Amino acid sequence: MQMKFGAMMPPWHAPGQNPTRALHHDLELIQHLDRLGYDEVWIGEHHSGGYEIIGSPEVFIATAAERTQHIKLGAGVASLPYHHPLILADRMVLLDHLTRGRAMLGMGPGSLVTDSRMMGMDYSQQRRRMEEGVAAITHLLRNDEPLTMETDWFRLENARLQLSPYTKPCFELTVAAVRSPTGPRLAGQYGTGLLGVSATDDLGGFDYLSDTWSVVEESAAVSGQKVDRSSWRLVAPMHLAPTLDQAIEEMKYGYANELRFSSTGPFRIPGAKDIEEVLATTDHETLCRQANDSGYAVYGTPEMAKAQIERLWNKSGGFGTLCLLLTEVADPAATVRSLELFAREVMPEFQGSLHRPQAAWDDLYGDRDKVSSEFRGAQDKMIQQYRK
DSSP: OOOEEEEEEOOOOOBTBOHHHHHHHHHHHHHHHHHHTOOEEEEOOOOSSSSSOOSOHHHHHHHHHHHOSSOEEEEEEEEGGGSOHHHHHHHHHHHHHHTTSOEEEEEEOOSOHHHHHHTTOOGGGHHHHHHHHHHHHHHHHHOSSOEEEEOSSOEEEEEOOSSOOSSSSOOOEEEEESSSSHHHHHHHHHTOEEEETTTTOTTTTTTTHHHHHHHHHHHHHHHTOOOOGGGEEEEEEEEEOSSHHHHHHHGGGTHHHHHHHHTSGGGOOTTOOOHHHHHHHSOHHHHHHHHHHHTSOEEEOHHHHHHHHHHHHHHHTOOSEEEEEOOOOSOHHHHHHHHHHHHHHTGGGGTTOSHHHHHHHHHHHHTHHHHHHHHHHHHHHHHHHHHO
């Protein structure tokens, strides 16, 4: 088992705080991720709701790229129905050049009904339009031949990009997936990666993992594409501390707001109790422990995080990258400590970086009596020679 690690930053910021400061905190958090050795971060696109306040992942990525050195930066995900495919593809190629190969494009339909409503769009058409957008964008990015294509929402006439991607043959593309087979089918059809944004959801997302990659492979076989599990990413909510009690205590900062947002709009569970009633009748610790017990989240210790990763691996049959979902459940300082703890105590377990240092230590420590004797013996010999 060997994988990469990243973060998903929608971002989630409860209304009532300074939005400018919140955005700059997001940039600072990406700098921490870069310093700590995380491989990638995904930034969402939203235009309503007052909670997910980044309207242009591309602009945000360009700013973050100037402040970081290694971490890859993904538009995760761009809402394709809101963009003409030529313009979005062109912007991403520009980012690919400006970041020297650190840009990635995640593609989705757009999750908020209020976004499409303000643009006068029929939300029931979003997924169909996403599929049309994926078809156009993948062609524009991967081919030199002009594309002519017409739908009810965009038109392309002998269209092609004036720049090839900096990354050869193309920077990484991925399609978002929740529970339906649409995302896996498109990933296979166009040979892209897959971003499982609901992998730990106990109401269907987790169970769906066991069949997901078979859908990707079947679709790829029909379309003559090649796919690899290493391009499959799973997203998981986590906040870590040295002890379970400390993690729960730190989450008093923002967990109630996280639950409010999670029970709103596309995330609302039909027939569920109103979230304000839940918060009024259930104490904070119980809510955190319920999230842990359901398997949805890890609000606890590094050992709990390791167990969750192994659980996801066993259920899915293997994947390439685990992305932590950052939802501002704890204050900025505690969030940074959580990311540091994860990087120090969890990531190495799954990166294949522990066995050689451990073997070297075992050789030294396991033979410590002989090693020490030889060391002292060599010193004593030289002292005797000097005295003689």
